[in-house]
Amino acid sequence: MxxxxxxxxxxxxxxxxxxxxxxxxxxxxxxxxxxxxxxxxxxxxxxxxxxxxxxxxxxxxxxxxxxxxxxxxxxxxxxxxxxxxxxxxxxxxxxxxxxxxxxxxxxxxxxxxxxxxxxxxxxxxxxxxxxxxxxxxxxxxxxxxxxxxxxxxxxxxxxxxxxxxxxxxxxxxxxxxxxxxxxxxxxxxxxxxxxxxxxxxxxxxxxxxxxxxVNLTNARFPVQYVIRPQTEELHDYRGYAGKIISGIYRKGDTVTILPAGLQSKIASIELGGKEVKEAFAPQSVILQLEDDIDISRGDIIVPGNHLPKVEQELDVLLCWMDSKPLTEGSRYLVQLNSKTVKGIVKEIEYKLDVNSLEKQFAPEKVSLNDVVKAKIRTASPLPFDSYGDLRVNGGAILIDETSNVTVGACMIQ
Amino acid sequence: MITHLRTLQSDFKIKKMKQYRLDHLDQLESEAIHIMREVAGQFERPALLFSGGKDSIVLVHLALKAFRPGKFPFPLVHIDTGHNFQEALDFRDQLAEKLGEKLVVRSVEDTIKAQNLTEPKGKFASRNALQTYTLLDTINEFKFDACIGGARRDEEKARAKERIFSVRDEFGQWDPKRQRPELWNTYNGKIQKGENVRVFPISNWTELDVWNYIRREKIELPSIYFAHEREVLEHEGQLVAVSNFIQIEPTDNISVKKVRYRTVGDMTCTAAVESSASNIDDIINEIIATKTSERGETRIDDKVSEAAMEDRKKNGYF
Incomplete structure (x- = not known):
């Protein structure tokens, strides 16, 4: 079932x-x-x-x-x-x-x-x-x-x-x-x-x-939380807790940690407290790596060569969800899975009529429920996939830092 | 040749699908663990609301899977009405002790005394609504910014509308008209000082999912979930345990019956069901066959009005 x-x-x-x-x-x-x-x-x-x-x-x-x-x-x-x-x-x-x-x-x-x-x-x-x-x-x-x-x-x-x-x-x-x-x-x-x-x-x-x-080819693992028991017998234990959002992970895989670009190998995979040889989407697991490198919440661990893009300029289709209108130049938090960075809506290219698909270029006002094509610049590089290629790593939300409300849904192009 | 290749490809596809397919309980489990880890990653002072009931016991089991070999990043918190089943309280203490996790208990009795609250009156006077006061005081005392709870959307129609991350104002109030959009599996836990978030990792589980999971994972439960003999009072078709917390009158119809509890809340507002189910398999069979919903059969507090739960939530309830 x-x-x-x-x-x-x-x-x-x-x-x-x-x-x-x-x-x-x-x-x-x-x-x-x-x-x-x-x-x-x-x-x-x-x-x-x-x-x-x-x-x-x-x-x-x-x-x-x-x-x-x-x-x-x-x-x-x-x-x-x-x-x-x-x-x-x-x-x-x-x-x-x-x-x-x-x-x-x-x-x-x-x-x-x-x-x-x-x-x-x-x-x-x-x-x-x-x-x-x-x-x-x-x-x-x-x-x-x-x-x-x-x-x-x-x-x-x-x-x-x-x-x-x-x-x-x-x-x-x-x-x-x-x-x-x-x-x-x-x-x-x-x-x-x-x-x-x-x-x-x-x-x-x-x-x-x-x-x-379920995409089993392009593997993505966003780190949610680092587990460090710091007990005597587990003194050096550093487990990266997260959910495999796509793909398959195997013990011994060479992995790249993004956005930093560092490499290591998977030393162990734990699923519900038991060690396993491989795990796949959408399982929640703990990964341990062979090297002691600096990894924290929001980083993505990726095996193989199909890496996500790591960029600061995002082209997005954006559904605006707030009663205050969206204006060019406004700053928001951009949250993609476990990663949150600051971002600025640099340009609103056009507004999409959701009844007819007609494009209205350089719209005067973007209100609640409007869908627009926009460019967002983030304060630091964000690892992402295009929403069309990999839905689970291409959808981001915008958060208004003053009200803390979720104000937009972005489908990254 | 081409046909042959196609067959090979589809064979491979079938094999691949079977090997890398999760059943519904695995999917629900992974979703719940993901939500709990989001709480650990996003909040500074979270708590897990633990009552000794089956849903919160499942939460503890999920927390073990989410955080071991580390410690839980939150204490277990119980708001004790003073009207709880002793079996559930004993189970609570033993479980916290066995796991070596911190347990915080705050009592409604103390809140009533400290704040001079009026105890509800009546035959089945319930402190259910007063729990909210103690909960809010406890949130204040420890400055909890997130409280994980075991509520499910299948329980009740207002709950069916609540987000997984449900933001509450400083009075703990839920405002259904101002809920944040919650997209994909991305949870926005940003709040102002004084606000807190109620988090429901098993929102998408049904009663039957919970029981099937308990069976699969061999999770221990308090004895009151299994059939036992108990002195009960029959009231409008519901069986209420005879205790010091309810008013007994000479005309009351009291008898000893073989019963079990489908939910565990206060003794005053939780009804038992007649049953001979002494193990999980029997319970699951009974639930599959039942024609009454979980809350409908066992909760006296939901019957007040059609919007009883919505109103309680708006007032800061779980």
Whole structure:
């Protein structure tokens, strides 16, 4: 059994919450007391049937307004897989919440209302999926019951969306017609959609291969913490604690420590207190090196020749997440995995319209939820990979040093 | 020839995949260790909130994997309501002693006396809400800047929304509308003086994940998690242990039943479940078969309102 992390994009109107509720309900992940609680609420709201959407809205404000404001995480599992759903709001004013939810996702479900087809919101969600490089895309064509389960409607939407997917270079797009409200093609196949010979949504989610998304070639190990017991028997012990974010590490490997560029060899690898000959992503381990060199939190230990870039000039696609606007020349902290350096936003090249992909050069103002192409200069060299090549070492956050808030998400180009 | 090469390649791929694949518990474990080490790397005075319950016992086990052969970079801290199960308290003391790690215990009783707080009244008067006062005092006393806790997002709908690094103001309050975006596996632990961060390394675990992990790792638990005979009071379908902390009336329906605890909180607000599960396998089978959620079945304190947890968190609760 492994884990699939996916994000659902869409609004309440597309039936997003109903879809999640349906997945939880039909996979029997909802308990009686939780069902009773939403039944009670459904009655409070003077609605006849159980409102599956109520399962996902966790905050009082969300329940009162009937909208999703922030990402909620939901869990269910089948004998094949554990699923982690990032249930993100779909509206443009919550783009930053969606970007947050998308950052860890292996897969995105983009909901389309069969009556409306590909709309502005569909394009926006697809653009976010392509910016964040989510490896797998499912286009869930929902509310098929409202279009008499018409195969033509489905086919036309597939043709329309293919154009969008092609223009964005989205990989691995799968189309599934469904009705979340009636449960057609969610967990069980539906007679009404007998013309569709693909898998049901749950079937697909259970079987989609995500292991190939783990990069086992370009190894990266950011040091989080140095373990020094300083006891009599472990007097000289220096263990570098961290998580292998990509690749494979073997005892005896020659490694380069970045950004300094020093070299050494792996003397030992410890996994959960036991010595092992090799370890791989995403295991958390302790590495010991043969040479006594100065290594601290934020350094990266890399075996082999596929080294990350070590530079001070970063070209980034930046999603701005703060209510204060972004201005050229502002200083922030740049945090990439365990490394934090000071940085300055030197140039804002253009603003990207997340609905149309149009570029607006030299924008006057960059506000909350805007996506821009920018240049950042860091105070010291930063080891990084391009986000497109190695997602786990190419995504950095910007922190406002005065408020300490995370204000931006950078996909390094 | 080309076909042959393809077969070879795909064979290699399959082999590679199997060899370098982690199951869900390995992935969750590694994520939790990574989060704990981020705490060690980013904060000066962290603490691990330890209650003697299964989730915090799992945290201690994860901390061993994260930091041995070194010492923990934080003490274990228990906020003792005075209404705890003795079995859990004994277990707490023995575990800290066995590991040779520092244990800090602060008691709600002392806070009540020192601050002249009013004890809640009623049949099952719970000090659950008063814990927040003691917790905040303890954070102040030791100047803790991060408190690691065992809360999980599957427990409750407000928790489903909380970040892994959850910033609290000087009153310990959670503001769901002002949460920082939390991207990738990058955790921003920057705070102002007086603020602190609550950190939840097992956010993405479910109740079943915790139990499967306990089984796999052979983690010891206090005896109350396993079926035992106990004198209980039946109240609105829930079984509450008979103790000095609850008010017993002559009309009460009291009997001896074979029970176990699914969660361990205060004796006044944690209900037992009828069970004959005497080992982990039996418990896991019962949990798979159950139709009631963990908190729904065992927590009397969540039933107050639909937003009970959200409100408590906004007031500084764990």
């Amino acid at each position: 492994d884990i699939l992390r996916f994000i659902t994009a869409g609004s309440v109107d597309d039936g997003k919450s109903t879809l999640i509720g349906r997945l939880l309900y039909d996979s029997k992940s909802i308990m009686i007391d939780q069902l009773e609680a939403i039944e009670k609420q459904s009655k409070n709201r003077e609605e006849g049937e159980i409102d599956l959407a109520l399962l996902t809205d966790g905050l009082r404000a969300e329940r009162e307004q009937g909208i999703t404001i922030d990402v909620a995480y939901k869990y269910f599992s089948t004998p094949k897989r554990k699923f982690i759903i990032a249930d993100a709001p779909g509206h443009i004013q919550y783009t930053r919440n969606m970007v947050t939810g998308a950052s860890n996702a292996d897969l995105i479900i983009i909901l389309i209302d069969a009556r409306h087809g590909v709309v502005e919101q569909t394009r926006r969600h697809s653009i976010i999926a392509s910016l964040l490089k989510i490896p797998h895309v499912v286009v869930a064509i929902n509310k098929m019951d409202m279009v008499n389960y018409s195969q033509d409607v489905f086919n036309n939407i597939v043709i329309d969306y293919s154009t969008v997917a092609k223009s964005l270079g989205l990989p691995q797009v799968t189309y599934i017609p469904m009705s979340a409200l009636n449960g057609d093609n969610i967990v069980d196949k539906s007679d009404k959609l007998s013309w569709f010979d693909g898998e049901t949504l749950l079937n697909f989610l259970e079987n989609v291969e995500v292991q190939n998304d």
